[in-house]
Amino acid sequence: MCGIIGIISHTPVASRLVDSLKRLEYRGYDSAGIATLDAGQLQRVRAEGKLKNLESRLDGEPIAGTIGIGHTRWATHGAPTVANAHPHATARLAVVHNGIIENFRELKAELQADGYSFESETDTETVAVLVTREMDRGAAPREAVANVLGKLEGAFSLAFLFKGEENLLIGARRGSPLAIGVGRGEMFLGSDAIALSPFTDEVRYLADGDWTILTHDAAEIFDEDGNPVDRPVTVSAGKPFYVDKGNHRHFMQKEMFEQPEVLSHTLGAYVNMTDGRTRTPKGQELDFTKVRRIALSACGTGYYAALVGRYYFERYAGIACDLDVASEFRYRESPLSDVDLALFISQSGETADTLASLRYAKSQGLKTAAIVNVPESTIAREADVVLPTLAGPEIGVASTKAFTCQLMALAALAVRAGVDRGVIKADEELEFTRALMEAPRLVNEALHLEGEIEHIARDLATQHHALYLGRGFSYPLALEGALKLKEISYIHAEGYAAGELKHGPIALIDETMQVVVVAPHDRVFEKTVSNMQEVAARGGRILLITDHKGAASGAMDGARLLVLPDMPEILIPIVFAVPLQMLAYHTAVQMGTDVDQPRNLAKSVTVE
Known part of the structure; x- marks a missing residue:
């Protein structure tokens, strides 16, 4: 997660900007920079790598000024070079940015046709030049920013600094978080309360x-x-705590709302945003032309991510996959002679059964890869290939943002595998990557359903049992939705492939049974609706989670509807996971359970 800080003060800000950025290091980054105004003139210093490199440059190139912006960047559009580091600047302004501008290519082409040039590979520079063009046409800074915000598609937060305007900062957010710090004769902008905490606790x-x-x-x-x-x-708890809940009631809620931002960072590790081509992360090579079969293994939520991954690899790359819960994989002694890659998934990188399974696979001579959120973890150190999920620290025991980042990594890897194997053509690859770039915006739209979901959760909190049903990509989501509900609300819940309903679970259906049906309008939608009708015929209480097309053709009397935007198939697991997370969260809140630390559970299971 990138970090943003902005300060408008009467005292020098350069050292304070760097100090604040240090408090954002926990979010992860690969370059950093600051910009200030000195006598109204823009000054800027940027550096690759860690903040110590920026500090070294500032020692040699000190900059003055009482107003400025700073940024720590995870590379998405373009490599982590000085040219691509933030802030980006024109002759009129500087800007820092978190998130993804989906339509930057079209906007950049429009600007180039108007005679504007670019120095970086980033989507952020497009925003700077757009605002500059508005000002060149006579708009004041506030009018220019307002005009440009309406042109941007995606999920983002922005902070602007303008030449000659020593009493003006402008910030904006759509998806990615941004907060205002209230001082005495000075004001602040920051990604979270941690960034602002050296200066104020009023946010x-x-x-x-x-x-x-x-x-x-x-x-x-x-x-x-x-x-x-x-x-x-609000009075922030940022001073005494390393990671802050912000204005959210629980860490789990905060982490759900961080998903648009962290998905954009994870996507940037697997897609070159400049040309729209997929890739493996830098220094982590995988040749999928040599992979006949993949063995996937994980525990808990990671296992359900792996189940989605199996669908991705088999459908988009034509690679057969085996799937095991890690605690079974190591003991099953399956023949692995036709397996060319063993892929393990773990948020912490320390999960005992997953680590033991990785070691077993290595002992059998297999090439191993690991999708992990902690690059310094044991699993990351021991795997042959490390595939990061850039979700940042996840404090809540129930995984949310780590899960969707795992899905993003798997989706991009499956597309890369399909391209390597000739299953996906070049123009099709661009269609897939454009679709993946929509994920942060669509997840943000799903988060807007929170009020509606909270209302539904009040009813669910009165129930004792729930069934979750889905087919295809929605089957792993049914499993994950049921897991989320049971682990934080303590309501008994089970997930099933919808086609299995008549093979036993239908015996449980009566007017007291809550049934959550995950059914986007996909190739198996009509079959899922048929299963839903069987539930309705027996008096079951139905919640249908679908999209606009599904709502138009699959609604039935008595069923509650939760409607998401229509979307490409590859995004269904990522976006539809969000309302399931929120449903579990708000049900648990209604029941008064300890959402962030549910009973009997630990964040990382490091023993068998």
Whole structure:
């Protein structure tokens, strides 16, 4: 997760910007930079690698000024070079940015046709040049930013610094978080309360779609329609705590809402955003032309991610996959002679059964790869190939953002495998990567259903049992949805392939049984609806989670609907996971359980 900080003050800000960025190091990054105004003139210093490199450059090239912005970057569009590091600047302004601008290629082509040039490979520079063009046409900074925000597609947060404007910072968010810090004669912008905590504990969190104009003494806030709004001041816990919940009630809720941002960072590790081609992460080579069969293994939520991965690899790359729970894989003694790659999934990289399975696979001479969220973990150190999920720290025991980042990594890898094997043509690869770039925005739209889901959860919290049904890509989601509900609300829940309903579970259906049906309008939609009708005929309580096409053709009397946007098939597991997470979360909140630390569970299972 990239980090943003902005300061408008009456005292020098360069060292304070760097100090704040140090508090954001936990989010992960591969370059950093700051920009300030000195006598109204833009100054900028950037560096590859860690903040010590930026500090070394600042020692040799000190910059002055009482207003500035800073950024730590995970490379998405373009390599982690100085040229691609933030802030990006034109003659008129500097900008820092978290997230993905989906339509940057079209916007960049439009700007180039108007005679504007570019120095980097990033989508962020396109935003800087767009605002510059508006100002070249006579717009004031606030008008220019307002005009540009409406042109941007994707999930993002932005902070702008303008030449000659020493009493003005502008920030905006759509998906990625951004907060205002309230000082005394100074104001701040930051990715979270941790970034702001050296300076103030009074924080105003921008709602999704908000943008703000900061001066030394005030913050004007506008919603996405340009209407003035007020956001309350909260007292942050950022000072005493290393990781902060922000304005969320629990870490799990905060981590759900971080998904648009962290998905963009994970995608950047597997897709070259400049040309739209898939890749394996730098230094981690996998030749899928030599892979006949993959053995997938993981535990818990990671196992359900692996189940989605099996669908991805078999459908998009034509590679057969075996799948095992890690605790069984190591003891099953399966013949592995036709397996060319053993792929393991673990959030922590320390899961005991998964680590033991990896060691077993290595003992059998297999090439091993690991999808992990902690690059310094044991599994990461021992695997032949390390495939990162850039989800950042996940504090809540119930995995949310780590799960969807695992799905993003698997989706991109399956497309890469399909390209390597000639199953996916070059133009088809671009279609897939464009679809994957939509994930942060679509996940953000799913998060907007929270109020509706909270209302549904009040009813679910009165139930004692629930069945989750799905087919195809939705089957692993049914399993994951049931797991989430049971582990944090303690309601008994089971997930089934919808086609298995008549092979036993239908005996449980009566008017007291809650049935959650995950059914986007895909190739098996009609079959899933048929199973849903069987539930309805027996009086079951139905919640149908679908898309607009599914709602139009599959709604039935008595069933509750939760409707997501229509989307490409490859995105279904990533986006549809979000309402299932929120349903479990709000049910648990209604029941008063310890959401972040549910009973009997640990974040990382390091013993058998």
